[in-house]
Amino acid sequence: MSDRSAPGDPGVLDEIGRAGRAAKHLFGAQLSLLVAELGLARSAVSWMLLAGLAATVAGVGLGLTLMALAGVLLASWLHSWPWALVVLGLLQALFLWGMIALFRRCMHWLTLPASRREWRETIRQAMRRSERGEAPTAPGEAGVHREEGT
Secondary structure, three states, rough: OOOOOOOOHHHHHHHHHHHHHHHHHHHHHHHHHHOOOOOHHHHHHHHHHHHHHHHHHHHHHHHHHHHHHHHHHHHHHHHHHHHHHHHHHHHHHHHHHHHHHHHHHHHHOOOHHHHHHHHHHHHHHHHHHHHHHOOOOOOOHHHHHHHHHH
């Protein structure tokens, strides 16, 4: 029995201590990595918002430039600025009317019985997953789980 080390043997305690220090070091490194990632994410969100604002400003500027160019072309074609502005206003009104009609059509599609059924089923699946404590799946994975029978 002298070959086997006793639980109170200093070698076993040293191994347990080293394992504890290694785990502490590992979790400390993971925590510092998490803190660094959160700082980077916070910075990225600020830059994303700034880039989104700049893209919106640039898009509006491009739209205004293209409208001005269309106005100049219409004025040279019609030989009259007032008529060019009237035609441009009518084109904008038609575009606005088309977008409103598309929006209303999309809202109508959401009220159709098949859409309501799909919406209800999506909510039910989310509720079942939350009750079971499962993580939500990506949109592409939902069909895979449904086919497997879960």
